[in-house]
Amino acid sequence: HSALSAGEKYDEWRKIQRKEVQVVVGARSAIFAPFSNIGIIIIDEEHENSYKQEDRTRYHARDVAIERASRHGSPVVLGSATPALETYARAAKGNYHLLTLSKRMNNAVMPEVELVDMREELHEGNRSMFSRVLKEKIEERLARREQVVLFLNRRGYSTFVMCRDCGHVMECPHCDIALTYHKNQNRLKCHYCSHEEPMPTECPECESKTIRYFGTGTQKVEEVLQQLIPEAEVIRMDVDTTRRKGAHEKLLQQFGDKKADILLGTQMIAKGLDFGNVTLVGVLAADALLNLPDFRASEKTFQLITQVSGRAGRHEKPGEVIIQTYTPEHYSVELASQYEYEQFFQEEMKLRKAFNYPPYYFLTLFTVSHPNELKVQEVTQKIVQFMRQKLSDQSMVLGPTPSALTRINNRYRYQCMVKYKKEPEQRKLVERILHYYEDEMKQENGLQIVVDFQPYQLM
Known part of the structure; x- marks a missing residue:
């Protein structure tokens, strides 16, 4: 798990690889443990969002577990007092075997x-x-x-700092988000880009002294x-x-x-x-x-x-x-x-069901970011048009729309979403989009297109 140093991690990995251990207990990444003969995989609190890796290689430990277990012919146990809706729906339909613990x-x-x-x-x-x-x-x-x-x-300490006279809220200069007040250091911090500044004694807009904490x-x-x-x-x-x-x-x-x-x-x-x-x-x-x-x-x-x-x-x-x-x-x-x-x-x-969300539909989320807002809008719009042309009529392509956090670290972020039931060609289409923008994505501070085939973070 992440609290182990690189050396400690390597030692554990070698122990598993040399078949010196029978059981691995770990966080998300432990699902890739180099076992050659898996007998059972248990995912406890399977509804937890943290099983989804959100950066670089995006994967969900539950999906990896099911894929690995099917190759080894072993069962997967998904344990939770509050299963994810997708999991429980599959159990209710009989795709998974439902086992209920009725006693505490x-x-x-x-x-x-x-x-x-x-x-x-x-x-x-x-x-x-x-x-x-x-x-x-x-x-x-x-x-x-x-x-x-x-x-x-x-x-x-509080969620945001606002002037009671003119209503000005202290925001991060690099992100579209209010700064959070931390009392111990008497500083305002951005929880997205780590920008920090001292707590002002008067409002930077109207110079009033009535600046207060809310939340x-x-x-x-x-x-x-x-x-x-x-x-x-x-x-x-x-x-x-x-x-x-x-x-x-x-x-x-x-x-x-x-x-x-x-x-x-x-x-x-x-x-x-x-x-x-x-x-x-x-x-x-x-x-x-x-x-x-x-x-x-x-x-x-x-x-x-x-x-x-x-x-x-x-x-x-x-x-x-x-x-x-x-x-x-x-x-x-x-x-x-x-x-x-x-x-x-x-x-x-x-x-x-009424709003066409999982588990009735699958989702794919595209998030496009760049320092120039017009560029982001243009690229997202092109992706939407391309997907609408190529996908079947049963699928819905929504967007482009600014992300809930439109600017993080001086980069503007727009998104579009595909809701679909069956689109076997979708991955090829995504590859074509990424290939088309390859050069712009290689430039320093260039375009970023992140595609998430099972989004848990919609912001």
């Missing part, structure tokens, strides 16, 4: 889930990011010397927690606190040794944690993901809430989950709170 480990009961409508909290004068019920429950747990996991989907990040939640419940010991886990090698394990070890009452973190704490003393899980902003321009937003929200809820009450002590949301009526939030995967699957499949 140790026969523990699933924790009780309570949805808290944050709109009502606001109406009743509670402007804090913690609902009254969550604050009370945390205090109860501390009194009983039990532990709490709090989940938030964002790192940093909530993990750093800010930690600060608010310390004001609300000063006696609580908090461990924060996000990209910023786990950068150093071994930091991840060290923080979890401290929490496991009960050196802290509350573990506050981003997606990295949503799954796989098993602490018997954790009896309360709080999800601070359940709908943060719902509003992304991504057709899988509901699915990701459902998976995340279900996975986070599973961190509570895993042993003798019963668990409880509080989900704070502004849209408690949304089917993905509501059904996740009832652990109704089957019902969620039915609801979501209706929408996927």
Whole structure:
């Protein structure tokens, strides 16, 4: 896995190649382990997006696993409490064999889930990011010397910085994205191109002093927690606190040794944690993901809430989950709170069918980028025309359209998408496009055309 040095990786690879080991455990790239006689491949949490490699050689570990297993005549086990829709649809049709675990480990009961409508909290004068019920429950747990996991989907201190007088938002000069405020260094950072600048004391547009932070990040939640419940010991886990090698394990070890009452973190704490003393899980902003321009937003929200809820009450002590949301009526939030995967699957499949999305259709995403915006538009338009001419009438070619993040690192980005059921010639057509633009793609700072045959990142 990526935390091994090149030398360590090589040693492990040689051990496998020399047949000194029978079992390989690893992250995404372990699927290429040089075994000559595979007996079984197990992909745990198969719905995870991180099984998809997003740069250079794009591949999905699940697809590689299925291809390798078929060559070795061995089974593949795809394990998940919230399978990807595509996987479950294939199991429902009988293409995959469905095996259901109806009981929890140790026969523990699933924790009780309570949805808290944050709109009502606001109406009743509670402007804090913690609902009254969550604050009370945390205090109860501390009194009983039990532990709490709090989940938030964002790192940093606040999501953006805005002037209250003229509405100017501090943006990255190289990307079309708001800068994120990091309080420890009092700096604004771009999470895409790594641009940094000091936090201004006045608005660069109107010179007003009323420049304020909006949104909530993990750093800010930690600060608010310390004001609300000063006696609580908090461990924060996000990209910023786990950068150093071994930091991840060290923080979890401290929490496991009960050196802290509350573990506050981003997606990295949503799954796989098993602490018997954790009896309360709080999800601070359940709908943060719902509003992304991504057709899988509901699915990701459902998976995340279900996975986070599973961190509570895993042993003798019963668990409880509080989900704070502004849209408690949304089917993905509501059904996740009832652990109704089957019902969620039915609801979501209706929408996927209506709008021609996977698993009913396959997708191919073209992303074109270049420092000159007109050039990008022109190339994307040509790709769209070419694909429309060559593909069958059953396929849809959408675009060209600016990407959700139109400019990253001073490069403009446009995209177009093909929705299709069967296009055996598509790969040849893509090769022709790439061959046609080959010279422009070789130039320094030149054209980039990225083709993704199974996109998980639509931004």
